[in-house]
Amino acid sequence: MAKISPMMAIPVVVFAAFVGLALVGMGREDPESLPSAREGKTAPPVALNEFPGKENFDDATLRDGEVKLVNYWASWCGPCRAEHPSLTALSEEGVPIYGVNYKDQLGNAQSFLEELGDPYAAVGRDEQGRMALDWGLYGVPETYVIDGEGTIVLRFAGPITSRVLEETIRPAMEKAAQ
Template sequence: MKRRLLLLLPLAGFLVLSVFLYQGLSLNPFHRDSALMARDFPEFDLATLEDAERRVDRSLLTTGEVTLVNVWGEWCPECKREMPQLLDLAERGVRLVGISYKDTREKGLGFLEEFGDPFEINIFDPDGELAFELGVYGAPETFLVDADGVIRYHHTGYIAPGEVREKILPEVEKWR
């Protein structure tokens, strides 16, 4: 009898493997964590979108306040759809800093004029050098940076209206 049961072992192994692989099928590879999680926000030295003369660096994000850093571009349709949610977050008192990603200054400023400007300031990154350091592979992307400038949460893609309350606000509260 024992030997008989032993014969079922390969089948059991196969079933376990099937369940495991089947779960893998429904994983969304775009929901993977950022490689920068729990690491310092990278160093940078860039002009602002609003004022070409003004340079900003990492100290912008170590002010003791939790900040959402949103990577956006005028060329990105999802960013336009996301703006109402960002405006909502700003209205609820969340500090937002934008990274104008691979845009020209005119287009970036035009975007803010048309869709609203929830950002305290926008870092102008026309070549995507800061975005590369952040491992950005598409816009929009949002990073939550804690009071000490450490990246604590990463959202890839568009923040849907429901996600403001369900995901973003709880994370902001958590790190405050």
């Protein structure tokens, strides 16, 4: 009987590990969603720079007893532009949305809001992306549904479309209100 050298076994082990990871990944409920270690936990601290001419927000704002959204956005982000009408509609319904302008030039961010409108109850700037790191941001746009006690009920990565609004965001807001 021929002996198998340890070097010959390495490709087999690597392949088996890859197959195992693929099977675990395929077993997820929604392969489109990205997992969040923050859901069900208190929102990380708010540490934002001022956005001139706009109301800012802080940790106390996230714990004011109301369901709210925290939305990371940037003027250079095409999907942020695409989701803006959905945010505006929510804002017009009275949903408080707190904006975090992410790694953006102030003038460009101001022009973005002047052109498309400002759906935010308050907005601050995360110029270096430090707060985003604490929140586990994958990229912009990204929206968090926060309950009245400041707990993250949902993190949604990507633009909020009409479908996402009805199938994901609104149900999370209802859950947050309970």
